[in-house]
Amino acid sequence: MSLPYAPRFAFYDGKRQSGTSTSSFQTIDPATAEPLANIHTTTHAAIDSAVVSAQKAFPAWSATPPIERARILQRAAALLRARNDEIARIETSDTGKPFSETSTVDVVTGADVLEYFANLVGGGGMNGETAQLRPDAWVYTTKNALGVCAGIGAWNYPIQIALWKSAPCLAAGNCMVYKPSEFTPLHSTALAEVYAEAGVPPGVFNVVQGGGDVGAYLAKHPSIAKVSFTGQVATGKKVAGSASGEMKYVTMELGGKSACVILPDADVDQAVDGAMLANFFSTGQVCTNGTRVFIPEAMKPEFEKRLLEKMQFIRPGDLHDPNTNFGPLVSKPHYDKVKSYIKHGIENDKAKLLCGGTEIPSWLASHTNKAYKNGYWVQPTVFTNCTDDMKIVQEEIFGPVMSILTYKSVDEVISRANNTDVGLAAGVFTKDLNLAHKVIAQLEAGITWINTWGESPAEMSVGGWKQSGLGVENGKKGLEAWVRNKSTLVEMGGAVPTVFAKL
Ligand code: NAD
16 A cells, blocks of 8 residues: 555665564554554664664764854754745654644754754854963863764654754754654654755664663664653653663753643733643643643633633634644554543532533544544543642643642642652743742743743753653753863973972
8 A cells, every 4th residue: 555655664875775674563643543654663683784884974974163063053954944834744744733833833943943943053062161270380171072872752742852952953963863653753854854964974864763661772882972852750860860870961851740820910811822822832742831720720610611612612623724723543452542631520529610521522523635534633631620739739640631630729729830850841820920039049940931832942942851851852961962172281381380399
């Protein structure tokens, strides 16, 4: 049977590598459950070859002046922008996210980050520091590339994640072997070809395909200097454990259960807009989602009324229709997982179901594309009267499921918001900016927002606290994660200082 997309293989030495696999699987269109492409799992021997390709490319690439690397990466950013819609369509097919999102967020925010790091290293970002110790002695530091690095991606923002890892990695002079999620691998070949066309030398950016076993082999590979991982907390702990045990550098971008705090003076309408953005964008499949929505007790009736009125503006449907703003979940296993959480919320946690639930969405029955009935569509769901001990309030669902919790005092809400093992994101909605800063300062999370949610520009370093991760991506600090420091003390006094001189 012919499939909509060409098969995907490993990519190294600057080209697609067929014959690097003894098994394959299919990536699936989440809107219809129909196969999109055959993905050929990269064998261990071929992963070794991809690493060797990167090792061979490293000496010349790391010695290329930063401004020249910047020029090449800027060309790649321009190519990504020129192909925005083409790549966005690939992402829509693979992830199930509406084209209205993928065409305005996924490729754009990836290209922005590539341009940012190219400009940063081109403008002196790789320079070290000097310290004059005495008139005839000083210390200087240099930033040195790490070598061959592994990037391992999650399925929710595939090309964006690939770019958030590869952009600073390559800009700093490293080479990368990247493994996309097995659920959304299509973008990886497109990105490798964009880099090649822009003039990134063969071996500098490479791709291997497959699931967790391929990721585990890559992360443990003795020639890998660093592992940058995005995924679940449980997987991240395994990967960080094995990588850091071998003294590899690690960056871990993991899951969360973030608090969205509506302060007592907030405008209810704005608070509802914020809470919806923090829960239903990308069908709730955003790591930083504010799924624990804390509202003052007195605001509850009005908040819920306005929320129910605005839920109708969530528009599932044809993913290529520019008005569609809600897609299916990414895969059958994830669909089953999210539905089981909703069922648990109703039957075991006994939270009050304000809207949504486990029923098949009613609009599917009349949709013109009959295949949509087989897709992984769920209803956006809101639970209210929630309590902190409920499973739906404690665990990351990673779907369109909002939990409303009420509070009496600001001190109480801060302490309850922090009462979790994870600390990825948090945010507040209020007209009182003094209070906003006081509350934000006390929230235990690495990414925070005031009166907005979810925007993550290239300039903003992002990373989780507690179990949500290690290190940051993006911003100036993001570059430091891809270099190692060398400090040199220079003595010019004319004589080597010694304590072993003849008395
Ligand atoms: P996952 O942990 O199941 O998989 C992530 C990647 O790891 C995949 O490529 C997978 O093949 C690979 N993998 C699985 N087992 C491995 C192993 N033992 N060794 C090495 N690699 C292995 O995560 P997912 O379901 O793909 O992604 C969803 C999760 O990602 C959510 O928890 C979400 O919060 C998180 N996420 C975090 C961020 C962030 O920036 N903090 C961004 C996006 C997603």
